[in-house]
Amino acid sequence: MDIKLNMDPKISAVQGRLAGVKRIIAISGFKGGVGKSSAACVMALLLAEHGKKTGLMDLDFNGACDDIILGLGAQFPQEIEGLEPPLINGVKFMTPAFFAQNKAVNLRGEEITAAILELLAVTRWQQLDYLILDMPPGFGDAALDIIRFIPRCETLLVRAPSALSQNILAKTEAALLDFGVKILGELQNMSLDAIRYDEGLEAAYGKPQELLKTQFAADLEREMKKLGL
Amino acid sequence: MDIKLNMDPKISAVQGRLAGVKRIIAISGFKGGVGKSSAACVMALLLAEHGKKTGLMDLDFNGACDDIILGLGAQFPQEIEGLEPPLINGVKFMTPAFFAQNKAVNLRGEEITAAILELLAVTRWQQLDYLILDMPPGFGDAALDIIRFIPRCETLLVRAPSALSQNILAKTEAALLDFGVKILGELQNMSLDAIRYDEGLEAAYGKPQELLKTQFAADLEREMKKLGL
Amino acid sequence: MHEWALSDSVAAAALEVKTGQNLKTVDEITVVLGAVQDIAAAAFAEIFDEVKKNYRGIENARLIIETEPAEFICLKCGNTFGLEREKLDHETGEAIHFLPEMAKLYIKCGKCNSPDFKITRGRGVYIKEIKGGK
Amino acid sequence: MHEWALSDSVAAAALEVKTGQNLKTVDEITVVLGAVQDIAAAAFAEIFDEVKKNYRGIENARLIIETEPAEFICLKCGNTFGLEREKLDHETGEAIHFLPEMAKLYIKCGKCNSPDFKITRGRGVYIKEIKGGK
Ligand SMILES: Nc1ncnc2c1ncn2[C@@H]1O[C@H](COP(=O)(O)OP(=O)(O)O)[C@@H](O)[C@H]1O
Ligand SMILES: Nc1ncnc2c1ncn2[C@@H]1O[C@H](COP(=O)(O)OP(=O)(O)O)[C@@H](O)[C@H]1O
Ligand SMILES: [Mg+2]
Ligand SMILES: [Mg+2]
Ligand SMILES: [Mg+2]
Ligand SMILES: [Mg+2]
Ligand code: NI
Ligand code: NI
Ligand SMILES: [Zn+2]
Ligand SMILES: [Zn+2]
Numbered sequence: 001m002d003i004k005l006n007m008d009p010k011i012s013a014v015q016g017r018l019a020g021v022k023r024i025i026a027i028s029g030f031k032g033g034v035g036k037s038s039a040a041c042v043m044a045l046l047l048a049e050h051g052k053k054t055g056l057m058d059l060d061f062n063g064a065c066d067d068i069i070l071g072l073g074a075q076f077p078q079e080i081e082g083l084e085p086p087l088i089n090g091v092k093f094m095t096p097a098f099f100a101q102n103k104a105v106n107l108r109g110e111e112i113t114a115a116i117l118e119l120l121a122v123t124r125w126q127q128l129d130y131l132i133l134d135m136p137p138g139f140g141d142a143a144l145d146i147i148r149f150i151p152r153c154e155t156l157l158v159r160a161p162s163a164l165s166q167n168i169l170a171k172t173e174a175a176l177l178d179f180g181v182k183i184l185g186e187l188q189n190m191s192l193d194a195i196r197y198d199e200g201l202e203a204a205y206g207k208p209q210e211l212l213k214t215q216f217a218a219d220l221e222r223e224m225k226k227l228g229l
Numbered sequence: 230m231d232i233k234l235n236m237d238p239k240i241s242a243v244q245g246r247l248a249g250v251k252r253i254i255a256i257s258g259f260k261g262g263v264g265k266s267s268a269a270c271v272m273a274l275l276l277a278e279h280g281k282k283t284g285l286m287d288l289d290f291n292g293a294c295d296d297i298i299l300g301l302g303a304q305f306p307q308e309i310e311g312l313e314p315p316l317i318n319g320v321k322f323m324t325p326a327f328f329a330q331n332k333a334v335n336l337r338g339e340e341i342t343a344a345i346l347e348l349l350a351v352t353r354w355q356q357l358d359y360l361i362l363d364m365p366p367g368f369g370d371a372a373l374d375i376i377r378f379i380p381r382c383e384t385l386l387v388r389a390p391s392a393l394s395q396n397i398l399a400k401t402e403a404a405l406l407d408f409g410v411k412i413l414g415e416l417q418n419m420s421l422d423a424i425r426y427d428e429g430l431e432a433a434y435g436k437p438q439e440l441l442k443t444q445f446a447a448d449l450e451r452e453m454k455k456l457g458l
Numbered sequence: 459m460h461e462w463a464l465s466d467s468v469a470a471a472a473l474e475v476k477t478g479q480n481l482k483t484v485d486e487i488t489v490v491l492g493a494v495q496d497i498a499a500a501a502f503a504e505i506f507d508e509v510k511k512n513y514r515g516i517e518n519a520r521l522i523i524e525t526e527p528a529e530f531i532c533l534k535c536g537n538t539f540g541l542e543r544e545k546l547d548h549e550t551g552e553a554i555h556f557l558p559e560m561a562k563l564y565i566k567c568g569k570c571n572s573p574d575f576k577i578t579r580g581r582g583v584y585i586k587e588i589k590g591g592k
Numbered sequence: 593m594h595e596w597a598l599s600d601s602v603a604a605a606a607l608e609v610k611t612g613q614n615l616k617t618v619d620e621i622t623v624v625l626g627a628v629q630d631i632a633a634a635a636f637a638e639i640f641d642e643v644k645k646n647y648r649g650i651e652n653a654r655l656i657i658e659t660e661p662a663e664f665i666c667l668k669c670g671n672t673f674g675l676e677r678e679k680l681d682h683e684t685g686e687a688i689h690f691l692p693e694m695a696k697l698y699i700k701c702g703k704c705n706s707p708d709f710k711i712t713r714g715r716g717v718y719i720k721e722i723k724g725g726k
Contacts, residue, residue: 001726003613007719009605009623013597016604030333031292032261032366037393062367063260065393082597083690096694099687103697104259104397104404106368106707109338111693118691118716122597137261137366138291139335144574148533163431164266164294168333175333178566178573202392230592232479236585238471238489242463245470311463312556325560328553332563335573340559347557347582351463373708377667407700407707 010121014149017082017120020127021055025184026146029158030172031165032063032137035189036158038201040134041069042217043224045208048090052129055085057119058095059146060136061105061112067097071206082124089208094123109141116145130229139172147179154184156227161191185227187220195219239350243378246311246349249356250284254413255375258387259401260394261292261366264418265387267430269363270298271446272453274437277319281358284314286348287324288375289365290334290341296326300435311353318437323352338370345374359458368401376408383413385456390420414456416449424448460556461497464583465505468521469513471585476515481590484519488587492580493528494541494558496551524586529579532567538578539568558582594690595631598717599639602655603647605719610649615724618653622721626714627662628675628692630685658720663713666701672712673702692716 018024027040037060044056058066075086076098085092096105096115107115125131133153136142146153155176159169176183188194196219204210211217247253256269266289273285287295304315305327314321325334325344336344354360362382365371375382384405388398405412417423425448433439440446472484491497503521510516528541543551546564553560558581566573606618625631637655644650662675677685680698687694692715700707 001613001615001724003609003722003724005609005719005721007605007609009598009601009717009719012605012608013601017597034262060367062369063397065397068393068396079594081593083594096691099691099694100697101683101687102400104368104400106373106404106696107693108370108373109341111696112338112369114715115691115693121601122594122690124597139333140291140341141337144335144337144533148574163434164297167297168292168294171331171333175335175573180571205392230479230481230590232475232588232590234475234585234587236471236475238464238467238583238585241471241474242467246463308460310459312460325557328557328560329563330549330553335562336559340562343581344557344559350467351460351556353463373667377708404707409705
């Protein structure tokens with residue numbers, strides 16, 4: 001039997017490549033600037049600090065900044081049966097920034113889909129307790145692709161007090177439920193009774209040890225406990 | 230002669246449809262949450278207040294919120310030789326929200342391209358002094374399409390003081406120049422010596438007359454003058 | 459009618475082809491109207507006969523209209539399905555008429571219930587063929 | 593080598609086809625390697641002969657490798673062009689090797705200088721044909 005195809009083999013590889021990862025959590029919020037990246041990075045650092053095997057993947061191709069938050073130096077993935085993410089303060093870290101030479105990433109949605117699939121197919125996470133995905137704003141290609149390629153992924157929503165953020169989040173929650181996505185919970189950012197506004201956060205960017213000492217990290221840690229993380 | 234095609238006629242219509250528009254300004258910043266939408270809406274209101282014929286188009290499909298900022302009620306475009314945008318406080322306003330029934334817009338990049346082209350081809354702006362385009366974060370489909378379909382469009386960059394915003398903006402400015410885009414200038418938002426943080430801004434959302442009375446509007450007006458707007 | 463702008467686009471595009479291909483006249487234009495957007499062929503043709511007068515060299519072009527059924531493919535389960543317009547309320551039908559992609563907000567795959575699908579056929583208006591004289 | 597993961601993907605995909613099509617064995621797999629990603633065919637084949645052992649029913653599959661040249665189309669001016677790998681420095685070559693789409697950050701249309709183009713051929717790895725027994 002002779003079967004003509006035009007088949008992308010990478011789709012078939014994703015599940016196997018993530019087989020050793022216990023939980024996959026997408027940090028979403030769908031509005032820009034609500035603190036998704038800050039929460040994703042500090043959460044990954046905290047989990048690693050607690051002895052959990054943790055990975056972090058920046059999926060905001062057009063606006064990747066986890067490399068700046070974590071203070072990425074000259075580290076680069078190693079070619080070992082795929083790409084092995086370097087360890088940043090105990091966190092296995094993968095980002096499109098490795099391949100962007102500090103340039104703006106002018107990729108279209110379908111190109112981002114192809115690139116996400118490529119990274120999912122070649123990144124060698126091995127055994128992880130948690131893989132944190134830092135999502136771009138908007139319910140666009142990256143969000144749809146994660147739902148498609150990693151159906152078991154849970155979503156943690158970041159909420160900021162602004163009216164606009166609330167509105168977009170409410171719409172998005174409805175859509176996520178439509179897609180059958182498991183919503184792990186919500187992080188209230190810049191809010192007095194959850195994660196407070198932290199004047200010292202920005203100054204700690206680039207220094208993982210300093211980030212762990214911020215009020216932001218302490219607040220986030222408390223919220224994570226409530227969510228069982 | 231018989232020419233076989235698969236041609237999208239809308240591309241040929243864009244230039245003609247915008248022929249009566251004197252200046253087209255995209256409000257960009259490429260980081261989420263820096264104030265692009267607030268600036269775009271209030272700028273459009275200010276220009277209209279100054280007697281300029283002004284249009285505003287929300288191109289942030291996945292995160293459209295100009296309808297909330299402006300307080301859109303039951304207004305809807307009229308079908309007159311295309312779609313005629315309704316007037317909101319003197320501003321001709323077009324947004325994907327007209328067609329989204331308050332749902333999250335789960336479109337992929339190539340779908341956004343098609344929808345932007347559709348709106349550009351059918352929206353009847355007629356004579357305008359200014360058409361303001363509120364851009365999504367990121368150098369993705371919408372940004373690339375505006376450069377492609379409206380090469381004469383000028384870009385006004387919104388900058389916030391955060392390190393992340395600065396970093397992304399610097400990369401993006403380099404890329405815009407690569408694309409030959411005309412950069413009109415920069416708006417420094419949430420900055421003491423340009424547009425200050427305004428506690429009253431959020432409370433004025435939904436009420437154009439109130440928005441015009443905010444400190445944000447006063448600061449923006451001063452910055453606009455510096456830019457010759 | 460909003461169809462005016464689309465019909466006018468066809469004339470503008472034909473003029474572009476005429477110029478690009480150095481045609482003296484455009485004699486016949488075949489357009490395909492997709493069922494997702496649901497444009498009324500009769501109205502479209504009637505408008506075209508008006509707007510073509512504004513485009514030099516297109517004035518005498520005959521418009522041939524073909525239609526294409528709607529086809530969606532589910533990106534989750536691969537199911538292909540069509541659009542059941544009669545099941546949509548008026549507002550939703552209009553939304554899809556103006557922006558066909560908005561179908562993704564209102565319709566789901568009949569087989570697996572996923573809202574993640576793509577329009578593969580019958581989206582909107584395109585030009586399939588132009589006949590002209592050199 | 594990073595090629596390991598891609599070669600392994602081909603075996604995983606072949607297994608999927610085998611299951612989906614109820615094949616008893618997969619005898620031959622034709623893959624196409626695109627010039628943009630620039631994967632070494634010899635290394636890819638060598639790795640495949642190792643990894644296929646982990647996939648039941650694929651163990652005896654012969655791998656046939658075809659290559660496809662790079663082709664880009666400029667979305668501004670329509671120009672099609674290829675990739676001149678020899679002009680890239682090592683770091684840039686590697687970036688495109690890992691994520692072919694990143695070519696858009698480093699290359700421009702030779703005709704109009706626009707960085708807005710699309711890869712139309714030769715992106716990366718795909719499976720073109722599978723032969724097997726029922
Ligand atoms: N709790 C907080 N305290 C102080 N600044 C914050 C806080 N949360 C976010 N920020 C700031 O807000 C901006 C946007 O945060 P970021 O994590 O990049 O959000 P997103 O990923 O949602 O766009 C950054 O400059 C960040 O430093
Ligand atoms: N100068 C300002 N003062 C107070 N709040 C602001 C200011 N600029 C922006 N904001 C707030 O920041 C949030 C993001 O603003 P928005 O205009 O939606 O940004 P963007 O369009 O860049 O995502 C909103 O909640 C908005 O009210
Ligand atoms: Mg972010
Ligand atoms: Mg905005
Ligand atoms: Mg309805
Ligand atoms: Mg280089
Ligand atoms: Ni209509
Ligand atoms: Ni390699
Ligand atoms: Zn389905
Ligand atoms: Zn070109």
